[in-house]
Amino acid sequence: MMRRRHQLPVPPHSLDLPSHKQRTRDLPIEPAPLFDRLRLPLSLYGGGQARPCVNPGEHVLGGEVVAVADDGSGLQLHAPTSGRIVGADGWRGSHDLQVLEIAVDGEDCAAQHTPLPQWQDLDPALLLQHLQAAGVVGAGGARFPAATKLAQAAAHGIDCLIINAAECEPHLTADERLLTERSAAVIEGVRVLAHLAGAGRVIVAIEDDKPTAIAALEAALAGSDIELRILPRFYPSGSERQLVTLLTGREIPSGRLPLHLGVLCHNVATAWAAGRAIVHGEPLTRRIVTVTGIAVNRPGNLEVRLGTTIGDLLTDRGLDREQLREIRLGGPLTGRRIDDFNTPVGAGSPCVLAAGDGEGMPTGVEQPCIRCGACAEVCPAQLQPQLLHRFARAGDLDSAREHGLSDCIECGACAWVCPSRIPLVADYRQAKADIARADTARAEAEHARLRHERRQARLAREREAAETARKARLKRVGAVVARARSRTTDP
Numbered sequence: 197m198m199r200r201r202h203q204l205p206v207p208p209h210s211l212d213l214p215s216h217k218q219r220t221r222d223l224p225i226e227p228a229p230l231f232d233r234l235r236l237p238l239s240l241y242g243g244g245q246a247r248p249c250v251n252p253g254e255h256v257l258g259g260e261v262v263a264v265a266d267d268g269s270g271l272q273l274h275a276p277t278s279g280r281i282v283g284a285d286g287w288r289g290s291h292d293l294q295v296l297e298i299a300v301d302g303e304d305c306a307a308q309h310t311p312l313p314q315w316q317d318l319d320p321a322l323l324l325q326h327l328q329a330a331g332v333v334g335a336g337g338a339r340f341p342a343a344t345k346l347a348q349a350a351a352h353g354i355d356c357l358i359i360n361a362a363e364c365e366p367h368l369t370a371d372e373r374l375l376t377e378r379s380a381a382v383i384e385g386v387r388v389l390a391h392l393a394g395a396g397r398v399i400v401a402i403e404d405d406k407p408t409a410i411a412a413l414e415a416a417l418a419g420s421d422i423e424l425r426i427l428p429r430f431y432p433s434g435s436e437r438q439l440v441t442l443l444t445g446r447e448i449p450s451g452r453l454p455l456h457l458g459v460l461c462h463n464v465a466t467a468w469a470a471g472r473a474i475v476h477g478e479p480l481t482r483r484i485v486t487v488t489g490i491a492v493n494r495p496g497n498l499e500v501r502l503g504t505t506i507g508d509l510l511t512d513r514g515l516d517r518e519q520l521r522e523i524r525l526g527g528p529l530t531g532r533r534i535d536d537f538n539t540p541v542g543a544g545s546p547c548v549l550a551a552g553d554g555e556g557m558p559t560g561v562e563q564p565c566i567r568c569g570a571c572a573e574v575c576p577a578q579l580q581p582q583l584l585h586r587f588a589r590a591g592d593l594d595s596a597r598e599h600g601l602s603d604c605i606e607c608g609a610c611a612w613v614c615p616s617r618i619p620l621v622a623d624y625r626q627a628k629a630d631i632a633r634a635d636t637a638r639a640e641a642e643h644a645r646l647r648h649e650r651r652q653a654r655l656a657r658e659r660e661a662a663e664t665a666r667k668a669r670l671k672r673v674g675a676v677v678a679r680a681r682s683r684t685t686d687p
């Protein structure tokens with residue numbers, strides 16, 4: 197047995213944030229009500245899109261496939277409960293389909309599942325297919341397909357799987373409750389992930405401010421060779437780069453990923469979902485969400501169907517509009533501000549924060565940068581956030597790229613400490629989106645250039661072939677004429 201319960205040091209470039217977790221950390225997970233409608237998000241990781249495979253008016257059962265990723269990855273989305281398809285729409289004016297709306301029938305009838313309890317005996321390729329078809333994506337926020345990440349890890353030959361249970365952002369207690377109440381199911385999922393990734397070493401990492409979850413984990417890990425590592429409380433302890441360095445001593449160079457250094461990281465809720473999908477055959481249709489903030493009368497940790505709207509959820513928990521300053525989906529630092537109550541909870545939404553005064557990201561009128569350097573002191577990626585901000589605002593994308601914009605994990609630590617209240621992360625997201633657009637345009641232009649060159653080369657070949665054929669024809673005609681002449685001049 198290799199269980200270690202190490203306490204690790206707080207690294208430099210980190211923040212000590214007020215916790216706010218006490219409001220929900222002792223509240224057991226409750227099922228959220230089944231509301232009249234669900235708005236299942238169709239947007240996928242990296243700007244991808246799922247296309248509905250059902251028609252308006254069609255009746256579906258819970259767990260039935262309703263949309264398929266259009267990138268050919270095999271990722272599928274499933275109806276979170278039974279009901280009638282209302283339609284798909286371009287949510288918030290987007291041209292792309294954003295949500296598939298389901299009128300819930302209240303019966304909660306489920307389709308037949310295909311559990312694979314003997315998964316250890318099955319071909320990993322088949323298990324990966326099953327995981328992809330179940331729609332399991334990263335629950336930490338990024339929503340990268342779990343099966344794709346596992347296949348990449350297996351191809352790179354990783355030796356270490358890290359299960360990230362740090363949950364370092366203030367207010368969030370969804371993972372903590374999941375571990376406290378369902379640690380055996382989480383560890384079942386961890387074993388599935390380790391098997392598929394081919395990882396010889398498995399570490400579960402958790403912050404030391406979660407003693408109940410740690411105790412539950414220790415019980416679930418009894419007799420196991422999975423290591424338990426206890427992190428000090430700091431922000432962002434859940435950042436993959438910091439976690440990998442802290443736990444393995446391996447530094448991830450700029451532009452590289454943990455798997456390039458033989459490490460794969462998965463969120464603890466992803467592990468739970470993977471176990472449910474493989475061992476029990478349940479597709480991803482729900483997740484644990486912390487609903488909290490001063491402006492919520494009944495905060496809690498809820499098991500929520502994907503597609504439940506923020507408005508339904510907050511109204512049910514007693515939204516106090518007098519106190520409400522902003523709503524954030526996904527936590528005060530890394531989450532995004534939500535102004536539309538129709539916004540649905542998705543697979544990467546661990547928290548709905550109805551923030552009152554003093555909660556959420558510090559706000560105020562933006563002032564010019566005073567070059568105090570506070571942002572650089574807390575940046576876990578050791579970037580120069582003030583420089584990135586300057587390049588991003590000036591549209592100097594090349595300089596932003598050269599200064600490591602792609603290494604920014606959008607943790608929000610820089611914006612949190614900025615005395616000038618500059619929305620730094622929003623600037624970085626915009627610059628990254630501009631870079632992605634420019635890269636796509638460049639790739640398309642390159643593709644068009646190559647296509648044009650290939651066409652020109654084909655036309656040149658055809659011209660040359662036609663010329664060769666013409667000359668051969670002339671030669672043959674010349675020979676015939678010569679033979680005819682020689683016959684007429686013969687005595």
Ligand code: SF4
Binds near residue numbers: 572
């Ligand atoms: S913390 Fe804000 S004001 Fe200070 S250097 Fe960074 S961006 Fe400028």
Ligand code: SF4
Binds near residue numbers: 581584
């Ligand atoms: S958001 Fe990016 S630049 Fe700001 S502290 Fe986090 S990693 Fe650094």
